[in-house]
Amino acid sequence: MDDQLNFAPCGFITMDEDGNLISVNETLLILLDYSGEKLSGKHINEILSVPARLFFQLYFCPLIxxxxxxEEMYLSLTTSKGEELPVLINALRRNRNNASVIDCVLIPMRKRDEYENELIQAKKMAEIALLEKDKAVIEMEDLLQKIEEQRQELITLNRENQLYKENMEKELQLAKNIQETSLTExxxxEELQIDAYYKASSELSGDIYGFYQxxxxxxxxxxxxxxxxGISSSMITMSLQSLFQRLISRGVTGERIMKELDAHLHELFRNNADAWHYCTAIYLFIDTKKQTIEYVNAGHPPALLQAPDGIQYELISTTPPLGAxxxxTFVKNSVEYSSGGRLLLYTDGVTDPLDVQHLPxxxxxxxxxSLKELKGSILQSLEETESSYTxxxxxxxxxxxxK
Incomplete structure (x- = not known):
């Protein structure tokens, strides 16, 4: 890479069609606080935030x-210290030395985000001021009349809503009990130990899991x-749960399981595009005799495998989410493990409140x-970072x- 490009006032990378980094210019290395040796040959997921990895698979790869x-796709990178760096990315695929490569220009967006936030705030203030002015124009007599009419309507609606709410709460509680009962114990x-944590944001959840011998x-x-x-997502999870339970119990391969679940989602929304939902998923097939793990990851946050010596491996996504x-074509990957290893699988509701490096x-x-102690540590971290958003x-x- 020549000096003009290496020290350009923006980031520049070249990668192959699989997302493996071929070269990274000095400007981007400085922004991310990495050395060239650290990123050379690594997958681009190494510098993408967890949400950006999904966005990259779902939008960037098909578009390129x-x-x-x-052109002008918004992504967020992660520095070596775990800090997020928003960028605009422009990319071009071309042939070089009989091989297809992708050149990308990455422009930092910190200042632009600040300016946009200021403009949004100014717009909100102007809208509030205009609304207050319009309200002042309304004559008091007309306003009082409308208030009285609405008050009477509200009294009637409140009676109806209270009855509806009571009936709905009973139905939702029953549905929640059914959903939680379907979760595996x-x-x-002597082969392994598995434990799980599950918490819905409302009465019903869009997350579902299962583990079977x-x-x-x-x-x-x-x-x-x-x-x-909520309700729509939970209904989809329950239909998927009955399908994957039957497939896994029969010992069907991970590729076949993902293909069946993907086909099920497409069939659900074939005649109703407005109700379309996609689903991220990861499936692991563990053979304790061979001490191997075969896995298929469809757009899901990478599972973590920690060896007894502390070395960690990410079981990363290689395909878009189900229903996308x-x-x-779903392809399995395989890794070997040693006795004393440990696995952690999670949804983005766990990682979003935490720093990207917190779980590793x-x-x-x-x-x-113990698993009980580790589970308690994760829950404590989530409680300490809980917010109205998360x-x-x-x-x-x-x-x-x-084991």
Missing amino acids: KKEEKV PISN ISRTQYGIILLDVMGH FEGI DLLMKHPSA ENDDKCFILVDL
Whole structure:
């Protein structure tokens, strides 16, 4: 890379079609606080935030393949210290030395975000001032008359709503009990130990999980997160739950399970595009005799595998979410593990309130803690960072000790 490009006033990267970084200019390395050796050959997920990884798979990859270019796409990067850096990315796919590569220009957006926030705030203030002026024009006599009419209507509606609310609360509580009853119980034996945490943001959840003993030495674990939350998402999760429970219990392969779930979602919304939902999912097939894990990750946050020596591996997504595109080919990946390893699977409702590196650090900090103790540490972290925004998202995670 020549000096003009290497020290340009913007970031510049070149990667292959699989997202592996070929070169990164010095400007971007300084912005992200990385060395060139640290990122060389790594997947671009290494510098993308967790939400941006999903956005990259769902929008960037299909667009660059179809149009061979991407213009002004908004993404967020993560520095070596875990800080987010918003950028605009422009990309162009071209052939170089008989191979297809993707050149990307990344323009930092911190200042622009600040200016846009100021403009939004100014617009809100102007709208409030205009509204107050309009209200002052309304004659008091007409206003009082309308208030009285509305008060009478409100009294009637309140009576109806109270009855409806009482009936709805009973129905939602029943649905919640049914949904929670469908969740599988913890597993603990000489092969492994599995525990989970599940909390809906409202009465019903868009998250669902299941873990099943397929044979004496084989286990299947699945975690799904349907877009949104509440009644619509929970209905979709329950229809998916009955399907994956049947498939996993029969020992069907991970690729086949994902294909069946994807086809189910497409069939649900084939005649109703307005109700369309997609779903991120990850499935693990664990063979304790061979000490191997086969997994398929469809747009889901990467599961963490920590070896007994503390080395961690990310089981990253290689395909878009279920229900996103038709004709997706799902491919499994395999890793080996040693006795004493540990797995953590989670939905974005767990990672969004926390720093991007918090969960890996937590696993590293408590290598000998029991699953109960580790579960308590994660829940404590979530309670300490809880906010009005994160309260509105479902939270679910699964912990596995590989004995």
